[in-house]
Amino acid sequence: MDYTDLYINGAWHKTAERFDVINPATEGVIASVASADIADADAALDAAEAAMAKWAARTPRERSEVLRRAWELMTARLDHFAHLITLENGKAGVDARGEATYAAEFFRWFAEEAVRADGLITRAPASGARIIVQHKPAGLAVLVTPWNYPAAMGTRKIAPALAAGCGVIIKPASETPLTMLALMPLLEEAGVPKGLVNVLPSRKTGALVDHMLQDPRVRVVSFTGSTSVGRKLLKSAADQVLKPAMELGGNAPLIVFDDADMDEAITGTMLAKMRNLGEACTAANRIYVHENVADEYTRRLTAAMSALKVGDGTDASVDVGPLVNAATRDKVAAFVADAIAKGAKLECGGVIPEGTGFFYPPTVLSNVPETADCVHDEIFGPVAAIQTFTDQDDAIARANATEYGLVAYVFSGDFKRALQVCERLDYGMVGLNRGLVSDPAAPFGGTKQSGLGREGGHEGMLEFMETQYISAGW
Structure with a gap:
């Protein structure tokens, strides 16, 4: 595998500690992957903070064009990503290509949504003041993705975060980190600035994610996985009162x-x-x-x-x-x-x-x-x-x-x-x-203990934005 190290600030970083990724069909080792620690998380947060300031200042159309280019590039390389998904996840070729296609579509959908964070100007009936409502990037987002969709669960979070103007740190599942790492050169080619997207595979998931959720620069945590893990993340997120986007278990x-x-x-x-x-x-x-x-x-x-x-x-x-x-x-x-x-x-x-x-x-x-x-x-x-x-x-x-x-x-x-x-x-x-x-065009999410918030649709981008209201008189 070409990309097996940490991806921080647009560069590849080796670590002393590594772990093996196993092919579930052969039980053989596919690759040895770098395992991030707390210092790596801090470096990724620093990089994302610096990159986000300029990215958020770009016009919605500029952000949209980068995401559109990411869709074009990934669509041209579906076979490559499908093969990688099959190797580390095990799913059959048709299923893997279906996931790669689905994953790429999130870039196209949120390229179109990036220019549609519509606000509102109206007049308060009682006071007569003008009510101005706009949506702003929420801040740095920590994305934690599962092993069952190595590509799609990442792009379903990355695309709306970038469309909203946020910087991100991704923690992919240890069973399947290779697909997400392989996506990074493509995002570079599409024009995503260095530092805006960082990938931290790690065997120390709990400690790593908990540390990032305690950092005041982080404002959103987006997680897909089991309800039991989601509950733990919600408890960690409560300390900083983070915006949680939780896509949890089902029955x-x-x-x-x-x-x-x-x-x-x-x-x-x-x-x-x-x-x-x-x-x-x-x-x-x-x-x-x-x-x-x-x-x-x-x-x-x-x-x-x-x-x-x-x-x-x-x-x-x-x-x-x-x-x-x-x-x-x-x-x-x-x-x-x-x-x-x-x-x-x-x-x-x-x-x-x-x-x-x-x-x-x-x-x-x-x-x-x-x-x-x-x-x-x-x-x-x-x-x-x-x-x-x-x-x-x-x-x-x-x-x-x-x-x-x-x-x-x-x-x-x-x-x-x-x-x-x-x-x-x-x-x-x-x-x-x-x-x-x-x-990608529909709001994906559940009720009760299946989660909070929605991914995809118009709602998906709003999970990475804060609503600001300005009261004005003129």
Whole structure:
């Protein structure tokens, strides 16, 4: 790998301490990567502070053109980034290219949003004073990204931060730091000033991030990951009263009514369940199927899951790559074993293949009891857990019976009824007859313990801005 050191102030910095990045398909070492410490964090904060002053003073159009150029450059190099994603994350080639395309699109979307931080001038009804409202860059932002989307979770944060005028320090996941490091030369080429974006891979994540959140120059923390880690970051952020943007865990229900188009429901389920091998907070975790169509749905979903080819994602014919590490694979296997022990029926999959790599086969479980662990926790793997229902209110109540509220999916041929159900679901996003909700143009985020704030859409840039009100008279 060409880029394996820390990226601070537009330069590469070696460290005495390093860690290995493992290919989950071969279990071999891909690269040795520098591990940042507290002094490196301070250097990155100094660099970002100096660069932000000039960047924030640039016109919105100037910032927009840099982001547009970043989109053009990344789009021209999708194959390169897709290959890197597959190597360190394991996802199959088609999935990796889909992520690279999605990641690049955030640069284009926020290039367009950079010029649309619209303000307001109006007159106070009582006093007659003019109310002037404008949006200003919030300040330095610490971005903490997960391993499941090595490119997209970074660009989804970098692009709006730069559009808003902020400098950033990125802490990528230790399992998958290479993609984000490889993005830095591209941003340089696009015209991003030195110091504005800094990347600090590290095995000392907790201490490093906590130190940065105590620095008064930091005003925003944006995190994607588990709810348990998010809670800890929120506690750290409270000391400096930082703006938090938290995209946390999920436990997504997928509801299939008996009037659903079955082709649409199966296609949507495969997207909602198997995109990124189920290693996504948006993955369908609990599948509720109306009793009248449960047999057909289970049969057809089992056939679709059984047809997927498992293997090293660098092979273009492979549909499903490995899970990211042994711990994730073993957790998925434990969920399946627990469900079967409690009465679930194994329709396909369910057996860890012999040999090298952290592989787990696409698996379908039917008759999953409410007491199964996978009903109450994220599976984060290629396991479809099917339950049945007969009453609409019961299905909605079961879907809402979780501390999470990120995304839900509804499949029904009755559009009026489907929209009524969507409105009653306590989730930040709903896929209606669709298995894919993620879109740079839409506000991504959840309710309850699935997070705070939104990424993407018009709201995404405002997470990195502060609203200023000026009262004036003339």
